[in-house]
Amino acid sequence: xxxxxxxxxxxxxxxxxxxxxxxxxxxxxxxxxxxxxxxxxxxxxxxxxxxxxxxxxxxxxxxxxxxxxxxxxxxxxxxxxxxxxxxxxxxxxxxxxxxxxxxxxxxxxxxxxxxxxxxxxxxxxxxxxxxxxxxxxxxxxxxxxxxxxxxxxxxxxxxxxxxxxxxxxxxxxxxxxxxxxxxxxxxxxxxxxxxxxxxxxxxxxxxxxxxxxxxxxxxxxxxxxxxxxxxxxxxxxxxxxxxxxxxxxxxxxxxxxxxxxxxxxxxxxxxxxxxxxxxxxxxxxxxxxxxxxxxxxxxxxxxxxxxxxxxxxxxxxxxxxxxxxxxxxxxxxxxxxxxxxxxxxxxxxxxxxxxxxxxxxxxxxxxxxxxxxxxxxxxxxxxxxxxxxxxxxxxxxxxxxxxxxxxxxxxxxxxxxxxxxxxxxxxxxxxxxxxxxxxxxxxxxxxxxxxxxxxxxxxxxxxxxxxxxxxxxxxxxxxxxxxxxxxxxxxxxxxxxxxxxxxxxxxxxxx
Numbered sequence: 001x002x003x004x005x006x007x008x009x010x011x012x013x014x015x016x017x018x019x020x021x022x023x024x025x026x027x028x029x030x031x032x033x034x035x036x037x038x039x040x041x042x043x044x045x046x047x048x049x050x051x052x053x054x055x056x057x058x059x060x061x062x063x064x065x066x067x068x069x070x071x072x073x074x075x076x077x078x079x080x081x082x083x084x085x086x087x088x089x090x091x092x093x094x095x096x097x098x099x100x101x102x103x104x105x106x107x108x109x110x111x112x113x114x115x116x117x118x119x120x121x122x123x124x125x126x127x128x129x130x131x132x133x134x135x136x137x138x139x140x141x142x143x144x145x146x147x148x149x150x151x152x153x154x155x156x157x158x159x160x161x162x163x164x165x166x167x168x169x170x171x172x173x174x175x176x177x178x179x180x181x182x183x184x185x186x187x188x189x190x191x192x193x194x195x196x197x198x199x200x201x202x203x204x205x206x207x208x209x210x211x212x213x214x215x216x217x218x219x220x221x222x223x224x225x226x227x228x229x230x231x232x233x234x235x236x237x238x239x240x241x242x243x244x245x246x247x248x249x250x251x252x253x254x255x256x257x258x259x260x261x262x263x264x265x266x267x268x269x270x271x272x273x274x275x276x277x278x279x280x281x282x283x284x285x286x287x288x289x290x291x292x293x294x295x296x297x298x299x300x301x302x303x304x305x306x307x308x309x310x311x312x313x314x315x316x317x318x319x320x321x322x323x324x325x326x327x328x329x330x331x332x333x334x335x336x337x338x339x340x341x342x343x344x345x346x347x348x349x350x351x352x353x354x355x356x357x358x359x360x361x362x363x364x365x366x367x368x369x370x371x372x373x374x375x376x377x378x379x380x381x382x383x384x385x386x387x388x389x390x391x392x393x394x395x396x397x398x399x400x401x402x403x404x405x406x407x408x409x410x411x412x413x414x415x416x417x418x419x420x421x422x423x424x425x426x427x428x429x430x431x432x433x434x435x436x437x438x439x440x441x442x443x444x445x446x447x448x449x450x451x452x453x454x455x456x457x458x459x460x461x462x463x464x465x466x467x468x469x470x471x472x473x474x475x476x477x478x479x480x481x482x483x484x485x486x487x488x489x490x491x492x493x494x495x496x497x498x499x500x501x502x503x504x505x506x507x508x509x510x511x
Contacts, residue, residue, distance in 0.1 A: 018042075027067075032056065037081075041065045048075045050095070057081055060104075064088050071098045073118060080104060083127075087111050094121050096141060103127060112136050117144055126150060129173075133157040142166055142187065149173060156180050163190045165210065172196055175219075179203055186213045188233075195219065202226050211235055211256070218242060225249050232259045234279070241265065248272055255282045257302070264288060271295055278305050280325075287311055290334075294319050303327055303348070310334060313357075317341055324351045326371070333357065340364050347374050349394065356380060363387050370397050372417065379403055386410050392417075399423050409433060411457040422447035431455045 021034030027046040032039065035058045041048070043065040050072040053059060059079050063086040064071075073095035076082060082102045091111045096118035099105060105125045112134045119141035122128060128148045133140065137157035142164040145151060151171045156163075158180045165187040168174065176199040177191075183203060188210035191197060197217045207228040212235035214220060220240050225232070227249040234256035237243060243263045250272045260266060262285040271278075273295050280302030283289065291314045294301065298319035306312060307330040315329075315338045326348035329335060335355045344364040349371035352358065359380045367387050372394035375381065383406040384398065390410050395417030398404060404424045408431040409416075421427060430452050436442065443454070 037061070039063070041068065043067055046070070048072060050074050051077070054078055061085070064091070066090060069093070069113075071095055073097050074100070077101055084108070089113060092116070094118060096120055097123070100124055107131070110134050110137075115139070117141055119143055120146065123147060129153075131155070133160075135159055140164065140167060143169065146170055158182060161185070163187055165189060166192070169193055176200065179206075181205065184208070186210060188212060189215065192216055204228070209233055209236060212238065215239060221245075223247070225252070227251060230254070232256055234258060235261070237263055239263075250274060253277070255279060257281060258284065261285055271298075273297060276300070278302060280304055281307070284308055291315070296320070301325065301328065304330060307331060313337070315339075322346070324348055326350060327353070329355060331355075342366055345369070347371060349373055350376070353377060365389065368392070370394055372396055373399060376400050382406070384408070388412065390414055393420055395419055396422060402426060405429065407431070416442075416446055418445060419447045421449075425449055427452045429453050429455060431457060434458050 017034055017036055018039065022032045023030040024045060027044060029041055029045045029048050029052050032053050037058055037060045039059060040063045045065045046067050047070045048068060052075045054074050054077045056079050059082050061084050066088045067090055068088050069090050070093045074097045076099045077097050078101045080103050083104045083106055085108055087108060089111045090113060092113050092115055094114060094117045098118065098121045100120050100123045103124065103126045106127050107130055110133060115136055115138045117140050120143040121141060123143050123146045126149050129150050129152050131151065132155045135158050138159055140160060143166040145168050146166050147170040149170065149172050152173045154177060159182065160180050161182050162185040163183060166189045168191050169189050170193045172195045174194050175196050179202050181203045184205050185208045186206060189212040190210065191214050192212050193216045195216060195218045198219045198221065204226050206226040209229055211233045215235045215238040218241045221242050222245045224247045228251065229249055230251050231254045232252055236256060236259045238258045238261045241262065241264050244265045244267060246269055251274060252272050253274050253276045255278045257279045258281045260283050261281050264287050266286045267288045267290060271294060274297065275295050276297055276299050278298060278301045281304045283306050284304050285308045287310045289309045290311050293316040296318040301321055303325045304327045307327050310331065310333045312332045313334050313336050317339055320341055320343040322343060323346040324344055327350045329352050330350050331354045333354065333356045336357050338361065342364045345366050346369045350373045353373050353376045355378050357380055358378050359382055363386065365387055366389055368389055369392040373396045374394060375398050376396055377400040379402050381401045382403050384404065385408040388410045391414050393414065393416045397420045399419060400423040402423065403426055405426050406429045407427060411433045413435060427449050430448055432454060434456050
């Protein structure tokens with residue numbers, strides 16, 4: 001009996017405090033000014049208005065009246081000591097930022113009548129551990145549970161059709177999550193920085209994955225991309241360091257910027273035939289990737305697309321691409337073999353720099369330009385013959401190719417940049433165009449080592465014919481043919497020299 005009297009007395013005092021320190025009009029709870037730790041909202045209230053309890057650092061528990069249907073934006077924002085709240089069955093709408101920054105809130109039971117949760121409604125509720133979103137919820141706003149660092153499990157409503165932008169960004173304790181079958185869209189950074197996330201399964205109906213949707217999910221090991229997805233957005237799996245396998249649907253036509261950047265355990269990936277574009281840095285830093293085949297339908301591969309793939313040994317480029325962009329294979333330390341299609345007309349700056357295991361490479365027959373440092377520090381490269389179509393060789397193009405022994409320039413005039421062969425200490429033979437003038441100046445500019453033998457193209461032709469003629473396996477009939485070709489080549493050289501002397505004499509007489 002005494003306890004009942006005490007409870008009634010406390011209730012009466014609470015009602016008086018609420019009446020003195022709050023503003024309630026026409027069914028709306030407008031503002032609470034009191035310092036009580038627990039507040040019970042009267043049943044006459046239907047709406048908790050914007051900012052009604054915002055910034056109250058004394059409040060620890062709130063019970064809403066049984067007729068409350070709307071919590072407006074920011075109603076409890078910044079109530080840092082609020083640990084629990086009792087929501088009525090009548091509640092339908094929770095507005096944007098409604099409980100944002102309620103860092104002590106540990107949990108709540110969401111009524112079945114709720115159909116809408118606004119943007120950032122529970123953002124930065126850092127003590128929230130478990131959430132069940134009941135069937136009937138139609139819209140879960142962007143950033144709704146962003147930075148809920150303690151959130152371990154969440155059950156999503158079967159009625160949801162989309163996970164919006166940043167909804168679970170920074171939820172560092174979630175290990176697994178099941179996406180409802182009705183969901184067709186995963187927004188930008190929806191699960192970004194869910195660093196403990198190990199497992200997530202998407203329904204087959206998903207058609208859109210937004211930018212960075214799973215970026216920095218550092219524990220995620222495998223992922224299946226639904227067959228309806230056509231675009232892998234920028235930063236989609238960026239820094240998923242434990243990601244080992246990814247199944248890409250056949251409908252994918254685009255892989256975005258940094259899509260798989262720093263996926264350090266991604267050992268293999270099959271690119272679909274429908275693929276038409278691989279963007280810049282798409283696979284940068286995939287240090288476990290050993291081989292890859294680029295389908296023939298690909299029309300563009302961006303800068304640094306495969307840079308720092310340090311275990312990559314073989315690349316099959318089936319696509320008819322026009323250029324090898326800057327730094328595309330930079331620091332592919334294990335790259336041994338790559339086939340370049342004849343459609344390639346330009347090799348960009350640092351494209352193959354520090355490909356330490358590459359011993360040889362066949363250059364395309366239509367190649368016109370090689371950029372700066374394009375093959376710098378390819379320490380296993382032993383010989384390089386440049387095609388006759390080449391017009392430009394960039395500065396430091398073969399800088400530090402310490403094993404390079406033979407270099408053959410095309411027999412034509414071309415632009416060769418400063419120090420193109422600097423550091424090629426093993427260079428023994430350099431074949432230069434017949435038309436080269438100012439030898440010493442050019443050799444110094446290209447930084448050709450002093451021990452290298454300089455050979456004109458016309459001399460090289462005779463040397464090759466002579467080597468074949470004197471080979472033991474050459475038969476008599478072939479040997480006679482080679483002798484005839486050598487005589488013809490020598491006669492040509494003789495005629496050129498005579499013509500040069502006559503021209504020089506004529507010039508002197510005219511002077």
